[in-house]
Ligand SMILES: NC(=O)C1=CN([C@@H]2O[C@H](COP(=O)(O)OP(=O)(O)OC[C@H]3O[C@@H](n4cnc5c(N)ncnc54)[C@H](OP(=O)(O)O)[C@@H]3O)[C@@H](O)[C@H]2O)C=CC1
């Protein structure tokens with residue numbers, strides 16, 4: 001049994017995480033939202049779980065470092081500088097950052113990498129995601145994670161090949177690029193499809209989240225897994241042994 005502290009505790013994921021902490025038989029060490037004290041929470045916890053906002057990340061990582069506690073970061077909308085902060089924190093404490101904590105998406109990313117590697121460049125790759133009307137970032141963290149898996153499979157850099165959204169006279173599709181499209185509406189928990197499109201045939205790999213419980217369960221599993229790890233940056237495939 002561990003004491004788990006939640007950052008972003010009053011949010012949609014915060015509520016799902018509190019339920020998952022109880023269901024897994026752990027102690028809820030408490031939670032904070034905007035204006036809360038992450039260091040006090042870290043000191044009262046064995047492990048932190050952060051599903052809040054990019055602006056909070058630096059303070060949350062500092063709190064984990066100063067209290068010497070592991071942290072799971074599920075917040076999306078992260079930029080390059082946030083990843084540097086994660087790398088720096090991982091020198092001192094165990095950190096797991098991911099755009100999606102579900103088992104299904106973790107396996108999907110593996111399948112996408114395999115497909116991208118085997119199908120070759122004449123198969124165009126397009127990633128489409130759909131989320132609820134309240135989501136504030138695009139493309140989703142999961143879409144980016146899947147794009148990175150596809151780019152790894154092809155042995156290219158996502159940063160150099162990505163095309164985010166199209167509008168106007170875009171010209172014909174450039175070979176080798178990886179496209180992203182985002183839909184927002186309703187209460188969709190999170191749908192992701194990776195389309196591989198060739199001449200006269202198409203392959204689509206999809207994951208549909210029916211509720212936030214799947215993300216919360218995966219995050220708690222990641223938090224449990226981090227407890228006895230040494231400092232370092234870890235991934236969901238390591239947690240799930242994939
Ligand atoms: N990795 C994954 O598997 C998943 C990731 N996510 C990501 O998790 C994040 C949260 O999603 P969701 O719960 O839907 O969003 P919500 O907006 O419902 O919740 C966010 C919570 O974070 C709090 N918060 C905002 N700023 C800070 C801050 N500076 N310090 C502490 N708390 C803060 C908010 O508090 P307040 O209301 O006071 O501002 C709010 O309670 C998003 O980035 C989302 O994309 C979501 C699902 C799965």
Ligand SMILES: O=C(O)C1=N[C@H](C(=O)O)C[C@H](O)C1
Pocket residue numbers: 076077099100131135136139140141142143189190191
């Ligand atoms: O904001 C959400 O809701 C979700 N965010 C994550 C993302 O950006 O991929 C994970 C999930 O799709 C739900």
